[in-house]
Every structure is written in structure tokens, then in C-alpha cells.
Amino acid sequence: MSYDNTQGREDLLAFEREQPENFWRADPHLRRIARHWVGEETLSKWEPDLHRFGAECAGPVDRAVRENNLTHNLPVLRRWGPYGDRIEEVEHHPSYHEAGRYIYGSGVMKVLGEPGHNLHSQLFGFLSALNGEAGHNCPLACTAGVIKALMALGTEELKERYLPRLLSTDYEKLAHGAQFLTEVQGGSDVGANAVRARPGEEPGTWRIYGEKWFCSNVTADLILMTARPEGAPEGTRGLGLFLVPRRTPDGTINRFFIRRLKDKLGTRSMASAELDFDGAFAWALGPIEDGFKNMMTYVINTSRVFNAIGTSGVARRSCFVAHGYARRRKAFGPPIIEYPLVQETLADMRSETLAMMSGTFHLLHLMDRIELGEASEEEAGYARTAINLNKMRSAQSAHEVCLSGIETLAGNGAIESFSVLPRLLRDNVVFENWEGAHNVLLMQVYRDAKQRRLHEPYLAHLRALSEGHPRLSSAVERWSREFDDVLSAAEGEATLRMRPLGAHLAWLQWAAAMVADGTDEEIIEHFLDRRIGPPAPRDAL
Ligand SMILES: Cc1cc2nc3c(=O)[nH]c(=O)nc-3n(C[C@H](O)[C@H](O)[C@H](O)COP(=O)(O)OP(=O)(O)OC[C@H]3O[C@@H](n4cnc5c(N)ncnc54)[C@H](O)[C@@H]3O)c2cc1C
Numbered sequence: 001m002s003y004d005n006t007q008g009r010e011d012l013l014a015f016e017r018e019q020p021e022n023f024w025r026a027d028p029h030l031r032r033i034a035r036h037w038v039g040e041e042t043l044s045k046w047e048p049d050l051h052r053f054g055a056e057c058a059g060p061v062d063r064a065v066r067e068n069n070l071t072h073n074l075p076v077l078r079r080w081g082p083y084g085d086r087i088e089e090v091e092h093h094p095s096y097h098e099a100g101r102y103i104y105g106s107g108v109m110k111v112l113g114e115p116g117h118n119l120h121s122q123l124f125g126f127l128s129a130l131n132g133e134a135g136h137n138c139p140l141a142c143t144a145g146v147i148k149a150l151m152a153l154g155t156e157e158l159k160e161r162y163l164p165r166l167l168s169t170d171y172e173k174l175a176h177g178a179q180f181l182t183e184v185q186g187g188s189d190v191g192a193n194a195v196r197a198r199p200g201e202e203p204g205t206w207r208i209y210g211e212k213w214f215c216s217n218v219t220a221d222l223i224l225m226t227a228r229p230e231g232a233p234e235g236t237r238g239l240g241l242f243l244v245p246r247r248t249p250d251g252t253i254n255r256f257f258i259r260r261l262k263d264k265l266g267t268r269s270m271a272s273a274e275l276d277f278d279g280a281f282a283w284a285l286g287p288i289e290d291g292f293k294n295m296m297t298y299v300i301n302t303s304r305v306f307n308a309i310g311t312s313g314v315a316r317r318s319c320f321v322a323h324g325y326a327r328r329r330k331a332f333g334p335p336i337i338e339y340p341l342v343q344e345t346l347a348d349m350r351s352e353t354l355a356m357m358s359g360t361f362h363l364l365h366l367m368d369r370i371e372l373g374e375a376s377e378e379e380a381g382y383a384r385t386a387i388n389l390n391k392m393r394s395a396q397s398a399h400e401v402c403l404s405g406i407e408t409l410a411g412n413g414a415i416e417s418f419s420v421l422p423r424l425l426r427d428n429v430v431f432e433n434w435e436g437a438h439n440v441l442l443m444q445v446y447r448d449a450k451q452r453r454l455h456e457p458y459l460a461h462l463r464a465l466s467e468g469h470p471r472l473s474s475a476v477e478r479w480s481r482e483f484d485d486v487l488s489a490a491e492g493e494a495t496l497r498m499r500p501l502g503a504h505l506a507w508l509q510w511a512a513a514m515v516a517d518g519t520d521e522e523i524i525e526h527f528l529d530r531r532i533g534p535p536a537p538r539d540a541l
Contacts, residue, residue, distance in 0.1 A: 008330075012412075015328040020320055023130050024054025027316070029354050029519070034123055036517040037365040050123055053106040057127045062420075064099040065131045068092065068269045069423055075271040077261050088246075088258050090219050090271040096135050101171040103128050103136045109174075112147050113167040116372040118302075119364040122309045126357075129313020130320075132420065132427040135269035139176050139217040141306035141435075145299035146177030146222050149241070152298055153286035155204075158243070162222060178220035179299055180275070184213040188440040190226060190292065191235035195277065197227040197242060197284075206242060206284055208256075208277040214434075218258060218273040221246050224299060229288055241291035242282040255280045266426030300435065301384075304391040305367060307435045308360040311398035314424045314431070315353040318398075318405030321419050322346060325409050336408075345408060349401045351527040356394045358517050359510035363390055378464075381457025385445050386509050392441040393506030395432040402428055442498045446486075455483055462505070465512035472511050472524075475532045479504050507531040 020026035034050075035043050067073060073093035081087045108124035111117040121144070128137055147166050150159055165175035181190050195210030208227050215223075223244040232238035248254050259274040286294045323346055326337035336342045366383045369375040375383070402425045406413035409421065416422045432438065449455035459480045466472040479501065486497045511532070514524050 011328045011330060015324050018324050018328070020058050022051065022055040023058045023127050024050045026054075026058075026320065029357060030123070030126065030316075032519070033358060033361045033517050034119075037119055037361060046120060046123070049107060050127070053102070053124055054127050056102045056106075057130055061099050061102045061128070061134065062131055064095040064102075065134045065269070066420065066423075067095040068099065068135060074268055075261060077258060077271075077273070079258060086253055088219070088253055088256065090258075090261070090273075092135075092269070092271075096269055097171065099131075099134060100136050103134065103140070104171050104174055104176075105169050107169055108140055109143055109147065110167050110169050112144055113163070115151075116368040118305070118367040118371070119361060122306065122361070122364050125306060125309045126313050126316075129310045130317040132314060132317075132424045133267040133270060133310060133430070135267075137306075137310055138267060138270050138434075139178070139220065141303040141310075142179045142217055142220065142224075143175075143177040144306060145179055145302050146224050146243075148302055149224055149285055149294065149298040150243070153241075153294060154243075155283075158283060165221070175221035176217065178215065178217040178223045179295075179303070180212040180215050180223055180225040181295070182214040183211065187214065187434075188437055190239070191237075193226050193228055193239055195225070195227040197229045197240055197282065199229075200281065204283060206240075206282040208242060208244060208280040208282050210277055212275045212277070214262070214272060215275045216267075216270060216272040216434075218261075218271050218275065219246065224285070224295070225282075226291060226295060227282075232288070236292040237289070239291045239295075240288040241285045241294050243285050244277075244280050244282045248281045264430065266423070266428065266430040268426075301387055302367075303435050304387050305360065305363050307431055308356070308363070308390050308394040311394045311428060311431050312353070312357045312360050314428045315349070315356060315398040315401040317424060318402045318421060319346075319349050319353050321421055322349060322405040322408040325412075325419075329409075342408065345404050347526060348530060349404050351523050351530065352397050352401055354519060354523055355507070355510035355514055355527045356397055358513040358519055359390055359506070360394060362509075362513035362516065363387055378457045378461045381454055382461035385448060385454055385458040388436065388441040388445050389502050389506040390509060391436055392438045393503055395428065396438065396503075398428050399425070399432060442502045443495070445502060446494065446498050449483070449487055455487070459483065462508060462512060465516060466508070469512075469515050469524075471528060472508070472515060472532075475504075475528070476508055476512075479508060504532065 076091045078087060078089045078091050106124040108121050111120045125140060128134055143166060150163060162175060168174035183193055183195065186192050195208060195212060197206045197208055200206045225242050225244055226239045227242055228238050229240050244254060246254060255278050257276045259276060262272045264272060326342050326346060327335055329336050363383060363386055366375060366379055370380055370383060402421060406421050409419060412418045413421055462476050466476045482501055486494045486501055511524060511528060
């Protein structure tokens with residue numbers, strides 16, 4: 001036997017060459033989901049743009065995002081202009097803007113100009129998320145929240161002034177958004193917000209004072225933020241929702257001051273900062289006393305579903321990379337894909353990913369129905385709980401799937417320059433923590449059920465979705481009983497039981513969505529075996 005490394009390197013190059021050239025074309029599951037929820041006729045109108053963007057995401061966007069995530073290309077804070085003028089700018093590498101031109105140019109924000117296009121928008125969002133956060137996908141979620149809040153609550157003047165730019169596909173001219181809630185004393189406990197608002201000079205205008213601790217997309221043209229008007233009650237009840245422009249109506253830079261950029265584990269090419277507000281000009285959006293409610297309804301719910309699209313993209317890309325690698329990498333003779341243990345890992349990754357995609361796109365479909373006024377009360381109640389559980393579990397599952405991908409590549413999986421997986425894993429850790437940490441989402445579901453009985457429409461709709469699939473229906477019954485039991489348990493015990501309950505309910509949501517969108521029964525069964533059925537012998541070890 002002769003020993004030579006030529007073939008080993010050839011195999012790696014072949015793996016790289018065989019990665020998808022077009023993320024839309026390479027994904028029959030995504031196309032099936034889209035076709036199911038919007039119909040053949042509508043999809044055929046959308047498809048040319050999706051096809052084009054699928055190729056861009058697998059080609060120039062992928063290359064640009066890899067480049068602007070290199071340590072020496074990360075964003076740099078530039079607070080002052082050449083003449084000592086305060087500019088509060090962030091300088092990005094040119095490849096960051098190159099990626100942005102493609103991403104915004106896809107129409108991902110533009111289509112939100114018409115109600116009922118969340119799913120449409122997030123087909124683009126998903127393709128973009130195959131490159132992780134990509135520096136722009138968090139800003140997209142924030143911009144979507146600003147668009148929705150403005151459309152629902154803004155004055156005609158504000159809408160005219162900002163909506164055309166927020167919906168624009170022209171990267172050089174468009175406007176993008178940010179959303180700031182978190183303060184140094186806590187992100188989950190928004191009711192503890194200390195940033196203050198004082199009435200401004202003109203009616204409807206305000207001045208904002210205080211510090212926000214996590215401010216992503218810090219150079220956004222429009223910031224949506226929470227602040228407490230002086231004299232307002234404590235807790236979330238006393239929070240108003242404010243729109244803070246980067247530049248005041250007279251064109252000067254608003255009175256916020258960037259302290260520093262965060263040195264982050266993931267989402268590194270997107271700039272997150274700490275900010276001081278010292279009399280920043282703001283408009284109130286909607287009635288002041290409804291600030292928190294409006295933030296949750298129009299902004300946070302949207303970004304929780306967009307977040308799940310982000311994590312689904314991480315998982316899907318992990319599948320592409322791991323499967324392609326396993327076909328080419330040889331160990332002890334054959335390609336590693338021939339080993340049952342590798343096959344099982346790949347099959348588990350795949351079923352989890354397809355399930356999460358089905359579950360998340362189903363929620364986007366429901367959001368569209370709600371926006372169009374077509375959803376029943378049961379569907380709207382279902383969506384409220386399902387969005388929270390889906391946000392939690394999709395982030396956890398994507399983490400596991402990405403780690404399995406890294407395990408499949410083994411040593412090469414741990415190398416940043418070898419594949420995108422290390423970066424995607426780091427991005428995913430951030431996805432897990434913003435827009436609601438896992439425990440906080442579980443506790444919200446628990447409180448909603450305990451105080452507002454929201455589990456009733458949720459379970460009723462889950463039952464309806466799983467009708468006709470005996471195995472799924474019986475699992476839904478089992479976990480519905482557990483939900484009822486948890487609600488009658490003492491609070492400490494109930495809290496602990498929420499963790500397995502929340503995970504299983506999310507998996508059931510995904511399975512029900514797969515049944516609805518016509519996913520192959522073989523995939524559904526594999527998923528149910530792993531997640532819902534009796535434990536396999538290896539789990540009992
Ligand atoms: C890179 C990055 C960018 C960000 N950008 C933004 C931004 O642009 N705007 C913004 O507003 N925020 C932003 N955030 C902040 C993010 O939203 C918060 O980190 C998140 O909401 C959690 O808040 P926290 O970090 O203060 O954690 P905490 O609220 O302090 O929670 C700490 C831990 O306690 C647990 N916990 C909290 N309450 C409970 C409970 N009742 N029961 C059980 N466990 C509980 C949590 O699950 C968590 O594990 C960003 C974060 C990161 C990492």
C-alpha cells in the first residue's frame with residue numbers, strides 16, 4: 001500500500017466544489033413548504049427572485065460574509081469626523097456593504113409593504129440565513145419591526161417620511177431600523193427599564209435620557225425603544241414606545257452617544273454598542289400607556305419568528321456542509337457516509353432541521369393570516385404561545401444540529417477557515433439569547449396559560465392540526481394532559497416541568513406543521529421516533 005496525501009486533499013476540494021451553487025434550487029423542502037402555503041400560482045411569480053437570490057447567497061454573499069467576519073475586517077467605531085464634528089459612525093469593511101446590497105436588494109423588506117407577506121419576506125430571510133447572521137439579518141428583523149410598528153401606529157406624516165426608505169431595495173438610499181430595550185440591570189426584565197422620557201418642545205415629541213446596554217445595528221436610521229415617561233408607573237405598564245431618528249428633522253445627529261462597540265462571540269460583523277441618550281429627540285408611537293404592549297405585538301413577536309428563521313438557516317447550512325463532507329471524506333478506506341453512526345447523525349440533523357423549517361414557516365403563514373384579518377381566534381391564540389416555544393426550541397435545536405455538523409467534520413470542523421460552521425455556531429449562541437432567553441420564554445408561556453388560559457386555544461389548535469395522524473394525535477393528547485397537570489402543580493415544581501413540556505410541545509408543533517405541508521411520512525416518523533417516541537436504547541445509556 002502506498003501512502004500519499006494527494007487524494008485526501010482532492011477529496012476536500014471536491015467537497016467544496018459540490019456545495020450548493022444555489023440555496024433555493026438545492027432545497028426541495030423549502031420549495032415544498034412555500035408551494036404548500038402560498039400555492040403554485042403565487043410561488044411561480046415569486047420564484048425568479050428566489051432563484052436569483054438563492055444563487056447570490058450561495059455565491060457572492062457567502063464570500064462577502066466570510067470576508068467581513070475576519071477579525072481584521074470587523075466594524076470599527078468612528079465617533080468623530082475629520083473636523084472634530086460628532087458623527088457617531090461605524091466603519092464597515094467594503095464586503096459588508098457588498099453583502100448588504102444583495103440582501104436588501106432581494107426585496108426582503110420591500111414585500112412587507114403589503115400586509116400578509118411575512119412568509120414571502122422570510123423565504124428571502126431564510127436564504128440569507130444560510131450565511132448565519134451575515135451582519136444584516138439582525139438589522140432586517142429590527143427593520144421589519146419598525147415597519148410594522150410604523151404602519152400600525154405611526155402618523156401619516158411619519159409614514160410618508162420613513163416608510164418608502166424602509167421598504168426600499170436600494171442599499172445606498174434605504175433606511176434601516178434598530179430596537180433597544182435592554183439596559184445594564186437586565187434584558188429579560190424590561191419592566192425594570194430606567195431610561196426616561198420627558199415631553200419635548202412640540203406636541204407628540206419627547207426627549208430621551210439614560211443608557212441602553214445592548215444596541216445592535218447601532219447606526220440605524222430609526223430606533224424603536226422603550227423609555228419611562230417621568231411620573232409613569234413602575235414596571236412594564238409605565239413604559240412608552242418611542243421612535244428615535246438618527247438625525248433630527250433639522251438634519252443634525254441626534255443626542256445619543258456611542259460609548260463603545262461590544263466585542264462579541266457571534267454576529268461579529270454587525271455592530272452592537274452601548275449608548276447614552278442625553279435629550280435625544282423622539283416621537284411617541286401609539287398611546288404612551290400601551291408602549292410595552294405595542295412593542296411586544298408589532299416588534300418582539302416579529303423578531304422572534306425572524307430569529308427562528310435565522311436559526312433554521314444555521315441548521316440547514318450545517319446539513320449541507322456535513323452531508324457533503326461525509327460523502328467525500330474517507331476514513332479507514334470508505335467515505336465516512338458509509339458508516340451507520342455517521343448516517344444516523346446526518347439523518348437526525350436532517351429531520352430536526354426540516355421539522356424546524358416546517359414549524360417556523362407555518363407560523364409565518366399564521367402571521368400572514370392574522371395580519372390579513374383571516375385568522376380565527378383559535379389560530380391567533382395558538383400563534384401567541386407557539387411563537388415563544390418555537391423561538392426557544394429552534395435556537396436550541398440549531399445549536400445541536402450545528403454541533404453535530406462540526407462533529408462530522410471533526411478536526412476540520414473546529415477550524416474557522418475551513419468551513420462556515422464555527423461562525424454559524426457562534427452566531428447561533430447569540431440567537432439563543434436575544435429576543436427572549438429560553439427560561440424567560442418558558443415562563444411567559446406558563447404565565448399566559450396560568451393567568452390568561454392561553455393554553456386552551458393553543459392546545460385546541462394543535463389537536464386540530466394533528467387530526468388524521470394517529471401517532472401524532474396521541475402524543476398531543478399525552479402532552480396536553482401534562483400541560484393541565486403542570487398548571488395545577490405548585491409553582492416551583494411547575495416551573496421545572498415547563499422545560500421538558502415546552503420542548504415537547506415545540507416538537508409537536510413542528511410535526512403537525514410537517515403533516516400539514518406534506519413532508520414525507522418517513523421524515524415525520526424519524527422525527528417522532530427521536531423526539532416523541534419511546535427512548536431509543538442509546539438514549540437510555
Ligand atoms: C450580541 C447581542 C446583541 C444584542 N442586541 C440587543 C439589541 O439590539 N437590543 C436589545 O434590546 N437587546 C439586545 N441584546 C440583549 C438581549 O436581548 C438580552 O441579552 C436578553 O434579552 C437577555 O437579557 P439579559 O442578557 O439581561 O439576561 P437576564 O435577563 O439577566 O437573564 C440571565 C439568565 O437568567 C434567566 N432568567 C431570567 N428570568 C428568569 C425567570 N423568571 N425564570 C428563570 N430564569 C430566568 C435567563 O433565562 C438567563 O439565563 C443583545 C444581546 C446580544 C448578546
